[in-house]
Amino acid sequence: MxxxxxxxxxxxxxxxxxxxxxxxxxxxxxxxxxxxxxxxxxxxxxxxxxxxxxxxxxxxxxxxxxxxxxxxxxxxxxxxxxxxxxxxxxxxxxxxxxxxxxxxxxxxxxxxxxxxxxxxxxxxxxxxxxxxxxxxxxxxxxxxxxxxxxxxxxxxxxxxxxxxxxxxxxxxxxxxxxxxxxxxxxxxxxxxxxxxxxxxxxxxxxIEETVDSNVAYLRNIEKRVRTLVEKGQSKTALRRISVESCGKSRIPLGGLAQRLHQANLEYLYNKMMAEKADQNPK
Ligand SMILES: [Zn+2]
The missing domain is CATH 3.60.15.10 (Ribonuclease Z/Hydroxyacylglutathione hydrolase-like)
Structure with a gap:
């Protein structure tokens, strides 16, 4: 500790x-x-x-x-x-x-x-x-x-x-x-x-820089995943959205940041896909 x-x-x-x-x-x-x-x-x-x-x-x-x-x-x-x-x-x-x-x-x-x-x-x-x-x-x-x-x-x-x-x-x-x-x-x-x-x-x-960059990151991943969902792309396309391209580094937390980033993307993707399915019932 x-x-x-x-x-x-x-x-x-x-x-x-x-x-x-x-x-x-x-x-x-x-x-x-x-x-x-x-x-x-x-x-x-x-x-x-x-x-x-x-x-x-x-x-x-x-x-x-x-x-x-x-x-x-x-x-x-x-x-x-x-x-x-x-x-x-x-x-x-x-x-x-x-x-x-x-x-x-x-x-x-x-x-x-x-x-x-x-x-x-x-x-x-x-x-x-x-x-x-x-x-x-x-x-x-x-x-x-x-x-x-x-x-x-x-x-x-x-x-x-x-x-x-x-x-x-x-x-x-x-x-x-x-x-x-x-x-x-x-x-x-x-x-x-x-x-x-x-x-x-x-x-x-x-403080200010971190808070702003966290807000920007959230906005970025939301936008990137939404674009992908709207185009009907598969989940594997998430891998091409790097953590750096969303404004964050992969270095902190012993390199875990990249994995947490992918988990964020996947969570958003599943959520948006479920919402899309709700809007267009077959
Ligand atoms: Zn927690």
């Missing part, structure tokens, strides 16, 4: 085991707030030890930014903390959480100790958390998933954007329009740093 100090009281932990997923610890004099966890217990335990070392009052809140396993499977290691998420996150986990966890455990033995935790404290549009001297503003930011949230630590000018901001936007099973809206919401905030869901921290000078 790599640790980086973002501000005086905000630390980010980047997983070395799973696609550079980020977990954030906010230290206050009334206890710590942990925003997302690492998927593997051995890494989340390091986060817990660190938080307890720096905060004798313990961990007061854990926030799940959305229901995806890589962000939330460490929540059970903070049993004393209240668990916060969007209302839909709670709903999704109640519905499919146990089943997905059982499948994940069958595939990945290191997840054996994980227990599902269901968020108790939920909100719809936004929520304000005051702890010590910190004002922590949670806001609904769907697009990557319907239950996505971002967490703004106001005094520190840090935004934990989770998967709203990643080196390549992730929209499989998501929604381009909503993700674009959530990205634009970021531009209304006064920020020094963004903690991405994967791939580390953005500095002030990188």
């Amino acid at each position: 790599l640790r980086e100090r973002v501000t005086e009281d905000v630390y980010v932990f980047i997983s070395e085991l799973y696609v550079e997923v980020a977990a954030t610890v906010v230290i206050t004099e009334k206890g710590a707030v942990v925003i997302d966890t690492a998927p593997f217990p051995q890494e989340t335990r390091q986060i817990r030890e660190f938080a307890l070392r720096h905060c004798p009052q313990g961990v007061r809140y854990v926030i799940n930014t959305h229901h995806h396993a890589d962000h939330i499977y460490g929540s059970y290691l903070f049993p004393e903390a209240e668990l916060i998420a969007h209302r839909q996150c709670r709903q999704i986990l109640l519905k499919v959480g146990e089943e997905s966890l059982a499948k994940a455990k069958a595939q990945t033995p290191a997840l054996a100790p994980v227990q599902l935790r269901i968020p108790q404290l939920v909100f719809e549009t936004e929520m304000l958390l005051r702890l010590g001297e910190k004002t922590i503003h949670l806001m609904h930011a769907p697009g990557h998933t319907p239950d996505g949230i971002m967490v703004h630590i106001r005094e520190d000018k840090v935004l934990v954007a989770s998967d709203v901001v990643t080196p390549i936007p992730l929209i499989v099973r998501g929604d381009i329009e909503e993700l674009t809206k959530s990205l634009k919401l970021i531009k209304t905030l006064n920020l020094e740093n963004i903690i991405q869901g994967h791939g580390g921290v953005l500095l002030r000078g990188e």
Whole structure:
């Protein structure tokens, strides 16, 4: 687990085991707030030890930014903390959480100790958390998933954007329009740093450019895939749409960007084909 100090009281932990997923610890004099966890217990335990070392009052809140396993499977290691998420996150986990966890455990033995935790404290549009001297503003930011949230630590000018901001936007099973809206919401905030869901921290000078290029990428892939669908081309034609031609690099996330890009294209293609079939019933 790599640790980086973002501000005086905000630390980010980047997983070395799973696609550079980020977990954030906010230290206050009334206890710590942990925003997302690492998927593997051995890494989340390091986060817990660190938080307890720096905060004798313990961990007061854990926030799940959305229901995806890589962000939330460490929540059970903070049993004393209240668990916060969007209302839909709670709903999704109640519905499919146990089943997905059982499948994940069958595939990945290191997840054996994980227990599902269901968020108790939920909100719809936004929520304000005051702890010590910190004002922590949670806001609904769907697009990557319907239950996505971002967490703004106001005094520190840090935004934990989770998967709203990643080196390549992730929209499989998501929604381009909503993700674009959530990205634009970021531009209304006064920020020094963004903690991405994967791939580390953005500095002030990188924020605007990254947000704009993510919005442009979403617009590009939508346009490229639509053209292909309208021409009635097959799915194999997607391979010719390179990540660079849509305005992004294939280098980040250990070279995974190219695969995530192809997954985005395929998801859009299937969605548009299904819509086309609905419009032209045989
Ligand atoms: Zn996710």
